[in-house]
Amino acid sequence: MAAANPAKSLQDELTCSICLDYFKDPVSLDCDHNFCRACITQCWEGFATEISCPQCREIFPQRNLRLNRQLRNVVEAARELRLSSGGEPEPERLCEKHKEPLKLFCKEDEIPICLVCERSKEHRDHTVIPAEEAAKEFKEKIQAHLKTLKEEGEKLLGLKVSREKRSQEYLRNIQTERQKIVSVFQRLWQFLKEQERLLLAQLEKLDKEIVKIQNENVSKLSQEISRLNNVISEMEGKCQKPVTELLQDVRSTFSRCEKGKFQQPEEISPKLELRLSDFSQKTVALMETLRKFKDALPSALETKRGGFLGTFRQVNVTLDPDTAHPELVLSEDRKSVRRGDTRQRLPDNPERFDTRPCVLGCEGFTSGRHCWKVEVGGGRYWSVGVARESVGRKGRTSLSPKGGIWAVERLGGQFRALTSPATLLPLSRFPSRIRVCLDCDRGQVTFIDAGDEAPIVTFPLGSLPGERIRPWLWLRVGMGSRLRLCP
Numbered sequence: 001m002a003a004a005n006p007a008k009s010l011q012d013e014l015t016c017s018i019c020l021d022y023f024k025d026p027v028s029l030d031c032d033h034n035f036c037r038a039c040i041t042q043c044w045e046g047f048a049t050e051i052s053c054p055q056c057r058e059i060f061p062q063r064n065l066r067l068n069r070q071l072r073n074v075v076e077a078a079r080e081l082r083l084s085s086g087g088e089p090e091p092e093r094l095c096e097k098h099k100e101p102l103k104l105f106c107k108e109d110e111i112p113i114c115l116v117c118e119r120s121k122e123h124r125d126h127t128v129i130p131a132e133e134a135a136k137e138f139k140e141k142i143q144a145h146l147k148t149l150k151e152e153g154e155k156l157l158g159l160k161v162s163r164e165k166r167s168q169e170y171l172r173n174i175q176t177e178r179q180k181i182v183s184v185f186q187r188l189w190q191f192l193k194e195q196e197r198l199l200l201a202q203l204e205k206l207d208k209e210i211v212k213i214q215n216e217n218v219s220k221l222s223q224e225i226s227r228l229n230n231v232i233s234e235m236e237g238k239c240q241k242p243v244t245e246l247l248q249d250v251r252s253t254f255s256r257c258e259k260g261k262f263q264q265p266e267e268i269s270p271k272l273e274l275r276l277s278d279f280s281q282k283t284v285a286l287m288e289t290l291r292k293f294k295d296a297l298p299s300a301l302e303t304k305r306g307g308f309l310g311t312f313r314q315v316n317v318t319l320d321p322d323t324a325h326p327e328l329v330l331s332e333d334r335k336s337v338r339r340g341d342t343r344q345r346l347p348d349n350p351e352r353f354d355t356r357p358c359v360l361g362c363e364g365f366t367s368g369r370h371c372w373k374v375e376v377g378g379g380r381y382w383s384v385g386v387a388r389e390s391v392g393r394k395g396r397t398s399l400s401p402k403g404g405i406w407a408v409e410r411l412g413g414q415f416r417a418l419t420s421p422a423t424l425l426p427l428s429r430f431p432s433r434i435r436v437c438l439d440c441d442r443g444q445v446t447f448i449d450a451g452d453e454a455p456i457v458t459f460p461l462g463s464l465p466g467e468r469i470r471p472w473l474w475l476r477v478g479m480g481s482r483l484r485l486c487p
Contacts, residue, residue, distance in 0.1 A: 014075050017055055018043060019412070023075045027065040031058045034068055042380065042412055052341060057327070059341060105134035174452060199282065231257065312371040312437050317361045317471050317485050322351045323393070324359040328475060334362070336484035339475045353393050361471030361485075364389060366464075371437040372471065373450050373486035376410070381476035382483055383409035383418065384434050386445050389468040405472060406459040408434070408447050417457045425457060433486065438469060445469075450486075 016023050018039035025037040033055045035043075044051045044063065052059045093102050093112070100114035107127040118128050238246060238253060318334040329340040337359055348354060374384045383399070385407020397403050400420035407418045410430060416422040433450035443464065447456040461469070475481050 010078065014071075014078055022079060023071060026068045026071045026075065028068045028071075029053050029058075030060055030064055031056050034071055037065065039412075040065065045380070050341070057341070057343070103131050104128050105131050107134075171452070171454065174454070178452075195286070312369045312439075315363060315370045315372050316487065317363055317372045319473070319485070320351075320360050320362045320470075322349060323353060325353045325355075325357040327357050328359055330359070335487065336482060337473060337475065338482040351393060353397075355394070355396050356399075356474060357476070358397075358472060358474045360387060360391075361473075364468030364470045365438055365440055366466055366468055367440045369437070369439045369441060371435055373433055373435050374473070375433050375484040375486055377432055377482065377484075379475075379481045379483070380410060380412055381481065383407045383472075383474035383476070384436065384483070385418065385447075385472050386436065386438055386469050387472035388464070389470060391472075399474075401459065401462065406445050406461065407472060407474070408456060409474070411476070417459075423457075427456070431456070436471065440464075440469065 014022055016026075016034075016036045016039055018035055021036075023034065023036055026034050027037045027040065028034050029040075031053050033053050035054070040054075043054055049061060050059055051063060094100060095102055095114035095117060098114050098116040100116055102112035102114055104113050104115065104118055105111075105128065106113050106117075106123050107129065109123070109126065112131055112134075113123060113128070117123050235253070235257065319330050319337055321330055321334065324330055324337070324346075326344045326346050327340050327342075328337050329344075330337050339357060346352065353359070376382055376384065385405060387406075388404035391397060391404040397405070398420070399405055399407070399418050400422075402420055405418060408425070409416055409418055409422075415425045415427050415430060417425055427449075431449040431451060434456070435448040435450040435453075437446040437448060439445070440461075443461045444458055445461060446458040448454065449456055471485075473483050475483060
């Protein structure tokens with residue numbers, strides 16, 4: 001059966017599945033799939049052996065790229081055909097009524113007419129000029145408009161430059177504040193360590209004094225107990241003797257009993273108790289100072305950041321294995337995901353993505369302000385964002401807000417927002433960690449470079465009457481690619 005759209009089918013056959021553009025220097029793999037040489041080289045970057053086809057996932061022991069000259073020639077011919085189809089001279093237009101060339105222009109009706117139309121009753125009293133003259137007038141008017149538009153463009157360009165300068169100034173200020181914060185916390189850390197050392201040394205000295213008093217008291221009490229036991233034994237033996245012996249040395253016996261009275265041991269002095277109480281007060285005061293610092297810091301940071309990040313609640317996100325595509329492998333703690341080398345045998349439950357290698361987070365949100373961080377590292381093909389609970393799991397889901405997905409992605413050397421169509425984001429560098437800030441109350445999600453806290457892009461979520469929004473990750477091509485949710 002013939003294809004419904006032969007031109008579309010031909011274009012698909014001449015398009016690289018990685019860059020989605022016409023093949024450039026096409027090469028064939030051992031599985032007969034074709035890619036641009038640059039695209040497949042980037043895809044295999046970092047892998048010396050055990051490389052695979054991004055399309056069918058067949059594994060090859062070594063790189064074997066064969067130049068497909070026939071496909072290259074067909075692509076060049078298609079490209080030249082497309083260019084030539086738009087460059088042919090336009091045929092002269094004829095009057096639909098009289099089939100004569102449209103060489104005149106009616107100013108009243110503002111339409112081109114022929115010589116027969118000029119003599120007709122319809123245009124007899126109208127102002128008619130040659131078409132070339134009318135085209136000249138219109139060209140002059142268009143050029144005047146172009147001048148105005150160019151001036152407006154120059155103004156916008158100047159505004160763009162000034163905004164970029166202002167953004168660079170803001171970034172420099174952020175860097176300065178970052179250095180200040182690091183310096184302040186380093187000094188604070190050194191101060192706290194010094195206070196800890198001094199207080200612990202004083203407590204150690206007090207501890208030794210109390211232990212010394214305790215040991216002396218134990219020694220004295222032991223001596224008293226031993227002496228008292230000796231006196232008791234002597235008195236008991238004296239009571240057992242005959243009367244004549246019992247009455248001998250009575251005064252000496254009573255004298256030894258008097259000496260056996262209990263001697264109170266030395267107690268901890270009030271001075272030591274006062275010192276111990278002083279340490280307790282210092283500890284309470286230090287804890288109160290830390291509490292005030294802890295309460296004041298978020299407020300200060302919120303003011304510094306324009307009241308944005310300080311109002312979001314950091315959440316602990318884990319990945320839902322029931323939604324993971326069979327080619328994705330989750331870690332035991334469900335905090336990271338990587339692209340496997342084979343398709344796992346997993347139950348095809350309704351929640352699981354079956355076409356695109358995606359996975360959802362276990363957590364879902366309908367209200368409040370929440371944020372989490374995703375570590376993307378140096379990966380070149382990935383997407384990070386959020387999705388509706390009702391996002392399509394089967395077939396080729398639309399990767400855009402229309403399909404229930406709001407995300408940013410890196411596609412090789414490009415960084416884009418997944419709008420429809422995708423929007424290129426001009427960043428000075430690729431982020432290694434992304435902070436996702438979901439504001440259900442305002443109905444928007446913001447992506448931030450977690451390295452310097454610079455905003456990347458904000459999406460409006462639209463109408464979401466009670467539907468849960470969940471974290472969403474997508475790993476494209478590249479065996480061994482990994483995304484990790486920061487704790």
